[in-house]
Amino acid sequence: MICPFCGGKSHVMRTRQRRDGSVLRFRCCTECLRMFQSVERVETRSLEQPLRESVKP
Numbered sequence: 402m403i404c405p406f407c408g409g410k411s412h413v414m415r416t417r418q419r420r421d422g423s424v425l426r427f428r429c430c431t432e433c434l435r436m437f438q439s440v441e442r443v444e445t446r447s448l449e450q451p452l453r454e455s456v457k458p
């Protein structure tokens with residue numbers, strides 16, 4: 402993931418699984434050494450919608 406402060410590369414320091422299934426990642430930038438978090442979430446509902454619409458003529 403790209404650093405939101407300088408646009409450099411970052412690496413994951415820690416990963417934590419939440420109760421709702423999402424994954425919280427603590428990242429550290431290799432360029433400016435600042436830390437930030439990112440959340441990874443599975444969303445099935447938003448993916449089903451466009452697929453159904455594309456099937457219709």
Ligand SMILES: [Zn+2]
Pocket residue numbers: 404405406407408409430431432433434435
């Ligand atoms: Zn950075």
